[in-house]
Amino acid sequence: MARATKILRNFYRDSVSLMQLSSMFAKLPGVEQASAIMASANNISLLKEAGLLGGTIEAGANDLLIALQGQEEALDAAMAAAEAALNQNPPPVTGNGRSCGMAPRSIEMGLGDMVGANLALISTPGEYAAAEALKALSLGLNVMLFSDNVELKDEIALKRFAQARDLIVMGPDCGTAIINGIPLAFANAVRRGEIGVVAASGTGLQQVTCLIDRWGKGISQAIGTGGHDLHRDVGGISMLQGLKALAVDQSTSVIVLISKPPSPEVAGRVLEVAGGVGKPVVVNFLGADPEGIKHPNLFAAGTLEDAAAAAVALADGRRPEEGRPKRPPFAIPPKLAPGQQYLRGLYSGGTFCYEASLLLKKDLGQVYSNSPVDPGDRLGDVWTSRGHTVIDLGDNLFTRGRPHPMIDHRLRNERIFKEAGDPEVAVILLDVVLGYGSHPDPASEMVPVIQKAKDLADKAGRHLVVVGFVCGTSLDPQNLSKQEVALRDAGVILAESNAQAVRLAATVVLAAAGVGKMP
Amino acid sequence: MCFSGVIHSVFHHACNVSLKSDELLTLVSSEKGNFPQGIRLETSPKFTFLNQLRVGQPVACRGGIIRISGSDLSIDLRTASHWHVDLKGLRVDLHQRDTAQAWAVAWVELGKHRRGDGISGMIAAIPLPRQNPVTSPGIKILVERAVQTLPALINATRNFQVEGAITAIRPLIGLGPGLTPSGDDFIVGYLAGLWSTAGSDSSRLRFISTVGAWLSQAAVGTNAISYTYIKSAVKGNISEPIVTLAQRFGQANNMDSVREAAGTALQVGDTSGADGVLGLLLGCIAWTAPSLFCCSPPQPVLCS
Incomplete structure (x- = not known):
């Protein structure tokens, strides 16, 4: 018995x-x-x-x-x-006899409503967020801290407090996670499976999980850590906690780690722990030297797409390099007008923008950005592009007083039209992010302006190439195929991933300059 | 009047506030009886605390008005009347024929109350109401413990043996089913019985005081709500249904009023009412009835 x-x-x-x-x-x-x-x-x-x-x-x-x-x-x-x-509380009754509910007004009240909950998602203005997170941790809850503008000293204190209690703080500024199959904040609906992800990058996590889903595998857990976690002073506490959790999670057989360039000493510590978890770990530290990752269990990936492909291959029992995606066929655009030579990337995802900077720098040389790979490539006036430019429109500079560009497309649409009017622009590069939290129908916002931008260029005797990719899955509420069809019908050349889109865009620019050939 | 706290627990007709002094204050709707440490509100029939308050809301009382953060509910205490019954002054004496008869009427009502798996299930005259053994697997053991403990408690009380009483009470703390466990409800009722019969007898009062001091410490072994009731009972402050029944023993010229009071007290909670009434009845006989249990193991029968 x-x-x-x-x-x-x-x-x-x-x-x-x-x-x-x-x-x-x-x-x-x-x-x-x-x-x-x-x-x-x-x-x-x-x-x-x-x-x-x-x-x-x-x-x-x-x-x-x-x-x-x-x-x-x-x-x-x-x-x-x-x-x-x-x-199940007995249905409360109002004065007029109708049932009504009462929304909890504190974490403790929420916990009273949902006994057994073990995670609190906190999304308050940054100045209040640390205090709320501390309350949640004190109640034994893990924390997803969506709020940004939390001071680094508070982040460190919260993460150490959590670590001492075997809890995790995802964030601050953690926009994405998928816990037990439930997408949290800006996350995609992906199938469940055996690949676990720990990411200090929101859109990086979204790209990898969506590609894994697209290529037939699924996600056990996707844990966001917030972008500062691998800062020297924070020490990667949350990434190490996430790694530890996935190491013992029986439903996880392959782990993916994602981050923008971490502090070298923190990266060293994370890789040391990752090498000992007894499971294959794919590491995509954007911009880091893959040669620095030398351990039989660790597999370096140069791009988010490579990380997803390697994870899928490893989950299938294949070697990671066997999962490398093939470039899709590419329709050759009409000849560009003389003088059309520059690429303009207008991103809603910060990590996509950074990855684009990295990849384009190799192919095109100097690429200006508001989040550049090299400080010397910083764009002086973020409202005006110069040369090859990629912009992270999700940066605080652009989101003050207005919603994030994944939700509100107005700012990017204005910029698309502005770039289309520049006779030196050959290619506009775009990301389209689907999933929970994003605009319910981004194509409906983007298509009219893309058509208008192309018309503007046509009337000036130019041909504007628009390259993009959709980060999403067939399970997302926006309907992936509907979005892709609408964008293609508007003349957008769609790639499967950011890396593919960037390379396609670079190829167009190089071909226009007579440096390379169209694939 | 000035205090602060947070909402501790919320039910349909009651709500506990945890004060910074670590005590609990209970708000109850008007259909409930008065409580020690309680505030009884004038409420409409459809009122429920469940759609007014939630656990964790801060509470503050300033200038006689209680305000609750995030709630429209505020309570004006400035015109509230104070409820208090001096149990010691009842001087219930079962040597008096009418009082003994009233006690017996209440005992019969308890026997007829066929509900609950608490300590009151020890009364052999009451067939246990369970249809299926799943409901309370510990009830047999609970009753066995009560059968062993309660006669020892009464005998220790009768002989003013503090150590013996403590030994008997200790296993009852936090014991049994219910939000306020059955053993705690019994203890509260038992203390009510002792206070009702203590009068001005210094030995009895000293016994209550000594055992009460120990109990105030030992009751931390139960939950916060029950702990509050026990601490109040140690001081002679008991909830209104039990107090009313004890009062009727002292005014026992109308047995219907005794039945009515017993019925009201027995209806409290699931097992709490019956356990409290059992405690009151046994507490009343410790010092004022010549003999209780005629045989061992006891079939609790009053020997007149």
Whole structure:
């Protein structure tokens, strides 16, 4: 006969509710004995004597203890039914007799509504976020800190506090995570599978998880850490916590680590731990030297796409390089007008922008940006492009007082039209990010302006090439295929990933300059 | 009046506020009886705390007005009347024929109350109501413990043996089903019985004081809500349904009023009412009835 116990901390239900719970147990098949009782020392002793408990029970008199005995296969369902019954408040009644709910106004209230919750998602203005995160951690909750503008000293303090309690702080400025199959904040609906991801980059995490889904594999957990986690002073605490969690997670067989360039000493520590987890780990530290990653379990990936491909190959039991994607066929655009020579990347995703800078620098030389690879390539006036330029429109400079460009396309649309009017522009490079939190139909916002931009160039005797990619899955609420069809119909050349789109765009520019050939 | 706290727990008709002094204050709707450490509100029939308050909301009382952060509910205490019954002044004496008869009426009502798996299930005259053994697997053991413990408690009380009483009470703390565990409800009722019969007898008062001092410490072994009730009971402050029943023993010329009071007290909670009434009845006989248990293991029968 199997036994199961559940302890609900500081949990109070009136005696009648507890009695009703006992009555419910009596009707459940496969349950021989059951009790829902306050976990005082005398009651624990009582249940031990009754044969319902064995071993040590770590509970106090203010905790509710549910103890079941019966057929093993019946106990999980019985416990779930008990929790559901206990969490179901009797419907409150308003003065006019209608039922109404009351939204929780604090983390503690929320926890009262959802006993057993183990994660709090905090999205308050930055100045309040650290205090709320500390409250959540003190209540034993892991934290996803969506808020930005949290001071580094607070981030360090929160992460150390969490680490001491075996909890994790995802963030601050953590825009993406997928926990137990549930997309949190800006995340995509991906199938579940055996690849776990820990990322200090939101759109990096989205790109890798979407490509893994597109190539037939799934995600066990995708843990965001916030962009500062691999800063020297933070020490990669959350990435190490995430790595530790995935190392022992039985549903994870391959791990992917993603970050913009980390501090060298932190990278060294993370790689040392990653090498010892006993599972293959694909590492994409954008811009880092792959030669620095030398361990039989570690596989360096130069791009987000390479990281996803390597993870898929490893999950299939193949070598990581066997998963490298093939370049798709590319329709040759009409000849560009003389003087059309520059690329303008207008990104909503910061990591996409950074990756584009890295890849374009190799092919095109100097690329200006508001988040440049080299400080010397910083764009002086972010509102005006020069030469080859890639812009992260999600940067704080652009989002003050307005929504993120994944939600509100107006700023980018204005910039697309502005770039189209520049006779030196040959290619506009765009990302389109789908998933929860993003605009419900981005193509409907982008297509009219892209058509207008192309018309403007046509009337001036030029041909404007627009290259892009859609970061999304067929499960996303925006309908991936509908978005792709609409963009293609508007003349956008779509690649499968950011890396492919960047390379295509670079090829167009090089071909126009007579340096390279169109594929 | 000035205090601060947070909402500790919320039910349909009651809500506990955890004060910074670590004490609990209970808000109850008007249909409930008065409570020690309680504030009874004038509420409409459809009122429920569940759509007014949530655990964790800060509470502050300043200038006699309680305000709750994030809630429209505020409570004006400035005109509230104070409820208090001096149990010691009841001087219930079961040597008095009418009082003993009233006690017996209440005992019969308890026997007829066929509900609950608490300590009151020890009364052999009450067939246990369980249809299925799943409901409370510990009830048999609970009753066995009560059967062993309660006669010892009464005998120790009768003989003013503090150590014996403590030994008997200790296993009851936090014992049994219910939000306020059955053993705690019994203890509160038992203390009500002792206070009701103590009068000005210095030995009795000293016994209550000594055992009460120990109990105030030992009751940390139960949950915060129950702990508050026990601490209040140690000081002679008990909830209204039990107090009313004890009062009726002292005015026992109308047995219907005794039945009515017993019925009201028995309806509290699932097991709490019956356990509290059992405690009151046994507490009343410790010092004022010549003999209780005629045989061992006890079939609790009153020997007149």
